[in-house]
Amino acid sequence: MNTAGVKNLERLVAAEPPLFMGILNTTPDSFSDGGEFTEPEAAAAHAETLMRAGAAIIDIGGESTGPGSSAVNAEEEWRRVEGAVAAISNRCILSIDTFKSDVAERALKLGAAVVNDVSALRYDPRMGQVAAEHNAYVVLMHSKELDDSPHASQLERAFSDVINDTTEFLERAVERAVSAGIERNKIIIDPGMGKFVSADPEISWEIVARLDELKRSLPFPILLSASRKGFLGGAVSQRDPISQLLHLAAIAKGAKIIRTHNVAMLSEFFGAWKRLKMV
Template sequence: MVISSARLDLPRSPTVSNDVWAIRGRVLSLDRPLVMGILNVTPDSFSDGGRFLDPARAVEQARRMAEDGADLIDVGGESTRPGAPAVSADEEAARVVPVLRAIKDALDVPVSVDTRKADVAREALDGGADVINDVSGLGDARMGGIVAPSGAGLVLMHMRGTPETMQRMTDYGDVVDDVAAELEQALERADRAGIARERIVLDPGIGFAKTAEQNLELIARLARLERRLGRPVLLGASRKSFIGALLGGVPADLRDAGSVGACVAGLARGARIFRVHDVRSTRHALDVAHAVLRLSPEGS
């Protein structure tokens, strides 16, 4: 695994580099695509629920993902699949924090915690989390104030409603413009909390309050999102239902090849960070695609 990093010493100016992501004292270069490996410590996630509840098994999975090329590990303790019920902050933290601490003790890899709850984020940051991945885009009014002083990175994702209600909230005028406008509001919330822009990446929320067609349109127009919002885009399409639908209804555990295809398409459209289950295949595909895409078309 190669992580390009340095001690955090970025200029504070109105112009923020879109080629770096500052996360708790180090800077990740976005000169090459970053892969974020998914580690669900939940009993009910749509793809791998129940497999990594034990911290020892979770650490071994994190180690495998790091060896396969993951630049970050994203630990989640609450399923956010469509229709999923909420769990309490206490239960979510009890799932996440022991795994987080075990990974930090065993591996030198940045760890993100996927949570929309400020209380869980506080415990995760106390446990050493490098990034908070907030699917609600600072929907919890206390979240910004907890993340700001930590220096941690922040993923702001677009979602309407909650996992229980979001698929009834897919009415958009222009899905890209509307998602961009709502992410701008999340960025403004982060600004008010004092979170520097170089610490933030943006996620359009594939599969969250989106139809299959809207997911495809968002991926096709990711470059427009990045140009408008001025921060790198994270793509989280791995094993999502729209891939299953495109492939004739294949189940989640047979969607990895389609997921890699979505990542390569997203890279060509401007995505920089990719949240995935199958790290090795995605890493290899992105490295090859990146090598091709970086060549000037005039060389053909």
């Protein structure tokens, strides 16, 4: 584990400004950039670009979890990310986007400081223990109940109340994390977006609109990522501006970490917003 990375993240989380997490997919089938960064050299170069644009954290993933994406085993997932993890882990705060403990453990040993688990420790019962042993930060994401995979799906979902249901889900996730030995100050929560939570686009918009209620209910840093997701509408290539507008709204409602493909645009939008004294 990158002890310096964990310490730097502790300092940044405690500070006032929001943090930007740059998305680095080393997958052939991600919905917006699949195949662009499968080679370690290309991945490392893109990580540098994201950091220069303002990313405090790089989130690297080797398995697409979007609707219709193909599942891969841990060995293939690790093969996809290993070169990039080795190349950049000592140059940034690195997050590994995986729900498999074997992949997380290897990345943590090479210097990752964060485990970003879309299953919120539900898929792999060993994940919490691995994160705890490495004193890593853990992102717990709210999503629909698992069937056989944490991938996003077209399934509908009924909510009694979006924020109450999200809060209850995340409370259970926090209990799992603490029971596994993860320190409470290493927990980050993610309310989920898009088809991870519902096929109904309005659910994601409501989560952002009421994010301040979630913040009041749960005393953990909130990560939010609406980046290029289908609920925003339009073509994938045209979703960056509306993604960043939604991210600014999330920051105003209390989000601490924004996970995005286009860090440069988010940094530009946020800089303009600050100059207008809106944050």
